[in-house]
Amino acid sequence: MPKAHTTKPLALPAVSPRLLATAAGFTGIMLLLAYLVAFDQGAISQSGMYLHELMHDGRHLLGVPCH
Amino acid sequence: MPLTHGTPRYIQLLLRGLLAGLIAGLLAGAFAYIAGEPHVNAAIAIEQAAAPAGEPGEEPLVERDIQSTVGLLLATGLYGAALGGILATAYTVLRRRLRTGSDTTAALGLAAAALTGIVVVPYLKYPPNPPAVGNPDTIDQRTAAYLAVLVLGLVAVWAGVLAARTQTHQWRRAAAGTAGFLTVVAIAYTLLPTFDEVPDDFPATLLWNFRISSLGTQVVLWTTLGLTYAGLLNQLADTLTRTGRPEPATTP
């Protein structure tokens, strides 16, 4: 049978409690990373205000309240 | 009889989300540099002109040249990667509930939901401000309100989807979805506080241009993220189809 050119959808891993726990953990890390860019003022990064000031323009242009 | 298909692991989906997000963030950063930085610089010039004269200028922690290049790309790149990871996680967990046989539709649908919920809805309530606009005394209230509108924007999209699914007729689905979405948005906009902090003498054109460039940055981020992630999923599906276990010989 000739193979069609449409891509078959991925067969996905079953959504088990274990997968949900892993997913929740990674989501927490991702949210922390986003927080670091958007809101942190040294509490998370432990870099004083350096990272906050470094990413200042990104915050404004990503629509986050800055000051 | 469906083709036997290798099943990707969550980590494979997640890594592709992070990669797509990093690419999207860097592209958004490049857009922001070209379209947004001139307005940021103009606003900073106004801010400095307004500063009391004769005061010794504080040594900046980070040079402007660094903020507007490396710092900008670092911010958009990290932010994009984080959002890409969250998009991939949402895809993994919600894929079966999206009721589509196409990974492209699924990825683009999730990206469109995010663009609506955490960009467009927040943007229209709290349009972003350039430097020199905004009262430092209200930053905590504005930050809390911004986080609240992000969450409520996603709730509004979710309400729209749920409302649409109560109907079977296509037009009624569209109407119910719109009504569900707009109801939540209207309630959120009414309940959330309003801030009007643009100085009277701040140039209107500069404010407009800055806000459009900020919207453009976020639209570039989400459209690139959706398209790139969809492409990587298709490529993964093709690879798994080719390398997946061969069908048993007994299958006709």
Ligand SMILES: [Zn+2]
């Ligand atoms: Zn600022």
